[in-house]
Amino acid sequence: MIEIKKLNKSYRIGQNSLHVLKGIDLKINEGELVAIMGSSGSGKSTLLNIIGMLDNYDSGLYSLDNFPIKDLDETKAAKYRNQFLGFVFQSFNLINYKTALENIALPLYYQGVSRKERQGIALEYLDKVGLADWAEHLPSELSGGQKQRIAIARALASQPKVLLADEPTGALDSTTSEEVMSLIKKINKEGKTILVVTHEHDIANMCNRIVTLKDGVIMTDVKIK
Amino acid sequence: MNTIFDRDTWQEIFGSIGQNKMRTIITIIGVLWGILLYIVLSGAAKGVDNGFEKQFERISSNMLFIWAQSTSIPYAGFKTDRGIRLKLSDVKTLKNNIPEIQYIAPRIQKGNFGSSGANAKNGKRSGTFNIYGDYPVLTIVTQKDIYDGGRFINELDIKEERKVCVIGERTQKELFKDDVNPIGKYININSIYFRIIGIHKYVDEGGGSFNDDGDIHVPFSTFKRIYNTGDVVGFLLIAGFDDVNILEVEEKVRAQLKEIHKIHPDDKQAIGGFNLGALFTRIKNFAKGISFISLIIGIATILAGVIGIGNILLISVKERTKEIGIRRAIGASPNHIRRQIILESVFLTIIAGVIGIILGAFILYIINISTQNLEDMPFTNPTVPINFILGALLLMVGLGTLIGFIPAEKAISIKPIEALKDE
Numbered sequence: 001m002i003e004i005k006k007l008n009k010s011y012r013i014g015q016n017s018l019h020v021l022k023g024i025d026l027k028i029n030e031g032e033l034v035a036i037m038g039s040s041g042s043g044k045s046t047l048l049n050i051i052g053m054l055d056n057y058d059s060g061l062y063s064l065d066n067f068p069i070k071d072l073d074e075t076k077a078a079k080y081r082n083q084f085l086g087f088v089f090q091s092f093n094l095i096n097y098k099t100a101l102e103n104i105a106l107p108l109y110y111q112g113v114s115r116k117e118r119q120g121i122a123l124e125y126l127d128k129v130g131l132a133d134w135a136e137h138l139p140s141e142l143s144g145g146q147k148q149r150i151a152i153a154r155a156l157a158s159q160p161k162v163l164l165a166d167e168p169t170g171a172l173d174s175t176t177s178e179e180v181m182s183l184i185k186k187i188n189k190e191g192k193t194i195l196v197v198t199h200e201h202d203i204a205n206m207c208n209r210i211v212t213l214k215d216g217v218i219m220t221d222v223k224i225k
Numbered sequence: 226m227n228t229i230f231d232r233d234t235w236q237e238i239f240g241s242i243g244q245n246k247m248r249t250i251i252t253i254i255g256v257l258w259g260i261l262l263y264i265v266l267s268g269a270a271k272g273v274d275n276g277f278e279k280q281f282e283r284i285s286s287n288m289l290f291i292w293a294q295s296t297s298i299p300y301a302g303f304k305t306d307r308g309i310r311l312k313l314s315d316v317k318t319l320k321n322n323i324p325e326i327q328y329i330a331p332r333i334q335k336g337n338f339g340s341s342g343a344n345a346k347n348g349k350r351s352g353t354f355n356i357y358g359d360y361p362v363l364t365i366v367t368q369k370d371i372y373d374g375g376r377f378i379n380e381l382d383i384k385e386e387r388k389v390c391v392i393g394e395r396t397q398k399e400l401f402k403d404d405v406n407p408i409g410k411y412i413n414i415n416s417i418y419f420r421i422i423g424i425h426k427y428v429d430e431g432g433g434s435f436n437d438d439g440d441i442h443v444p445f446s447t448f449k450r451i452y453n454t455g456d457v458v459g460f461l462l463i464a465g466f467d468d469v470n471i472l473e474v475e476e477k478v479r480a481q482l483k484e485i486h487k488i489h490p491d492d493k494q495a496i497g498g499f500n501l502g503a504l505f506t507r508i509k510n511f512a513k514g515i516s517f518i519s520l521i522i523g524i525a526t527i528l529a530g531v532i533g534i535g536n537i538l539l540i541s542v543k544e545r546t547k548e549i550g551i552r553r554a555i556g557a558s559p560n561h562i563r564r565q566i567i568l569e570s571v572f573l574t575i576i577a578g579v580i581g582i583i584l585g586a587f588i589l590y591i592i593n594i595s596t597q598n599l600e601d602m603p604f605t606n607p608t609v610p611i612n613f614i615l616g617a618l619l620l621m622v623g624l625g626t627l628i629g630f631i632p633a634e635k636a637i638s639i640k641p642i643e644a645l646k647d648e
Contacts, residue, residue, distance in 0.1 A: 054554065054642040074637070075558045082556025089645065093551045097244050109233055110556040158556065 001162060001193045002028040002051060007060035009046055020046045022216035023060070028195070033188040035204035036197045038213035045166065047213065048197050052085055052164050053077045065161050082110055086155030090167035092147040094139040100150045101126060101135040107158040125153040129183060145176035152183060156192070163187065163194040169203055181206045238569050241545070249573070252537040256530030256577035256621065257584070263523020263617060264585025264609055269592065270516035272607030277508045279605050284367050285328075285464040287471045287502040291478055292460035293486070294497045300489035309486050309495050311458040318485060319461075323477045325469040330366045333358040333448055333459040336440075343441060346413040347400040354396050355440040356414070358448025358459075366464045374408050375423025382422075382444040389447075390414070391423040395439035417451055419443065471502030527621060534573050535628035538566060542632045542639075549636050550644020559637040566636050570629030571622055578621045582614055 009021040020043045028034055038044040049055035050062065053069060054077075062069045064084055072080065086107075087093075094103045104122040113121070126132050129149040139147055148168060155163055165184065169177035181203060188194050196207060204210045205224065212220045242249050293309035316329050336342025336355030343356035363369070364377050371377055371391065382389050392400075392407070401407045411418045419441075427438030449455065465474045479496050482488070488495040542549070549562060589607045596604045 049642050052554075054640075054645070075560065078553060078556055078558040078561075081554065087554050093547070093554075093645065095548055095551060097240055106552070107555040109237075110552075110558070110561060115233060154555065 001030045001065055003063045005061040007057050007062060009057045020216050024218060030193050031191050032209055033194045033207045034209045034211060035207035036195060036211050037199060037204050042213040043216045044197050044213045048164055048166055052087060053081050082107055082158055084161045086160035086163045088151050088155050088165040088168045090170035092151045094147055094150060096139050099136050099138055103150055104154045104157050107154060111158060121157055125157050129153045144172050145179055148180050149183060163192055165196045167198055168196060237565055238572055242569055248537060252534055253573055253577040255533035256527060256574055257581040259526030259530040260578050260581030260617060261585045262526050264582055265588050266519030266522060267516050267613060268589040268607040268609045270512060270519050272604045273515060274512035275605040276603030277512060280603055281505055286505050287465040287467060288366060289463050289471055289475050289502055290460055290499040291463060292497045294494055296488055296492055297494035298489035298492045301487045313456040313458055315482060315485055319478055319481055322481055325465050325474045326463055327466045328362050328366050328464040330360055330363040330462040331458040333454055343414050345400060345441060350400050352399040357440060357442045358445040359442045360445050366462045370426035371423040377423055378442060378444050383446045386446040386450055387444060388417060388419045389422045390419040391425055391442040392421055393425055393438040393440045394427050396441060397424050471500060475500050531574055531624040531628050534570055535631050538570055538632035539635060542636045546639055546644050549639050550641045553641035554645060562636050563633040566633035567626055567629035571625040574621045574625030578618050
């Protein structure tokens with residue numbers, strides 16, 4: 001599903017160039033649940049941003065579902081993000097003046113899905129994350145775990161090929177973290193390819209593969225079970 | 226175009242501008258104030274224009290008065306201080322030589338300009354009144370309202386030198402009891418009996434016409450006979466065609482009269498005149514000037530308001546950096562974002578514009594009602610032409626779009642990766 005070869009990325013900071021990703025090779029198959037670990041500065045977030053088409057890379061190769069991703073302009077990137085990817089963030093990133101249902105329906109709005117259809121799909125995913133009763137609530141009326149479940153539903157609503165989760169449990173307590181992770185696992189079992197960036201070992205251990213980054217290179221790549 | 230009629234587009238717009246209602250309202254007031262000012266000012270300017278128009282509607286708007294005085298420069302063997310008198314023959318010469326003239330109404334009068342008026346008697350009642358020798362053409366140059374059952378002097382009266390007269394309202398009051406209809410009755414003017422053929426209403430024509438309500442009009446020929454004035458004319462009312470420059474006509478008339486009466490061309494005193502048309506034009510131009518100024522003020526204020534909207538949207542884009550980043554991450558293209566911000570700008574501008582127009586119309590309505598009964602105030606029917614309003618709206622949509630581009634470009638320059646960084 002995801003194929004990355006000799007991926008390099010540097011950031012220019014004033015006069016200096018910071019080499020963040022130093023030749024990453026990574027292949028993720030359809031249906032995998034992969035944890036990307038590493039301390040801060042290891043390059044894990046940069047890797048996720050590149051996979052998420054939020055950032056460009058300097059050299060190497062990245063293809064998503066055999067579709068080469070390189071030098072996209074903003075309009076194309078937006079389109080591919082919308083079609084191929086679903087994002088889940090640490091801080092949920094729900095739009096605070098929209099209800100849970102509207103938040104979930106938003107990616108579909110940008111796809112040009114009709115209003116009625118959108119509502120139906122959004123309700124379906126709301127039900128899937130177990131929050132059907134909370135459709136008309138604003139994010140401010142929801143708990144952290146509920147917010148993250150809404151965010152997951154939103155990420156799934158556009159039926160992406162890959163779900164990218166950046167520290168999805170970073171802002172949650174351990175009980176809620178487990179709830180969210182079991183939801184992610186459940187979605188994975190239904191066949192969705194999922195990447196989880198985390199620095200928590202117990203979260204990583206709930207995945208079926210752990211890729212550890214250090215200083216811009218992959219240190220270990222372990223399958224669990 | 227579809228997006229404009231899409232319910233979702235509007236929901237997005239309401240969602241984002243509804244986030245900070247107070248700020249949105251204050252922003253709207255900026256533009257609203259501009260259009261309100263524009264509507265009220267240009268409506269008021271139109272009202273003033275209409276008001277003057279109404280005050281002058283009874284007079285040919287391209288009119289001048291000409292009379293003769295005495296010379297101030299010796300010329301052609303004549304001494305200075307020679308009294309000049311206009312003649313009936315001058316009327317024909319002027320009319321023949323100056324094609325811009327539409328009508329000339331010669332008048333002769335007693336009772337003003339230092340002469341004594343006519344003593345009129347009806348039984349025991351009597352009074353002294355201004356008396357005019359007139360031609361029928363007078364009613365074309367300046368409107369005369371004759372009460373029912375009466376008429377003004379006609380050609381036959383002139384031809385037969387009839388002893389008939391038209392009297393003013395005050396003349397009637399002083400010479401007749403209230404319940405007597407004077408039409409057909411006779412009054413004694415300087416021992417000659419005149420039959421009354423009409424009573425004219427007193428109308429203030431403004432701008433120095435020589436009407437009053439205590440006067441008597443008789444046929445010019447009759448006047449000339451009873452006062453033995455020969456062909457002498459007191460003054461001329463000259464009306465130019467609507468499209469001629471009355472100031473030029475005045476120059477031509479003066480030059481012609483100086484030639485006829487052997488007056489030095491530079492003599493400023495010998496021929497007196499009052500150019501009502503020029504005064505009228507000045508007043509019209511004044512009204513035009515007011516509406517031009519109101520246009521400038523209106524546009525400038527609208528512009529300031531629209532810039533305010535741009536400014537607020539810029540702040541709002543800054544505040545919504547994260548939200549825009551989220552939208553971008555979940556699939557909003559730069560065009561989506563740009564369109565939304567511009568539509569927000571245009572929407573705010575139009576809302577402000579429409580409310581401003583409605584409020585402005587309401588204020589004009591109030592002004593109109595409260596000035597309706599003020600006869601002396603030249604203010605009638607303040608309106609703003611519909612194409613001015615449409616033009617203003619169009620201008621606002623244009624400006625709203627243009628100004629919307631600034632925050633919109635700012636918004637799409639936000640990289641989702643930057644926006645989503647957790648602080």
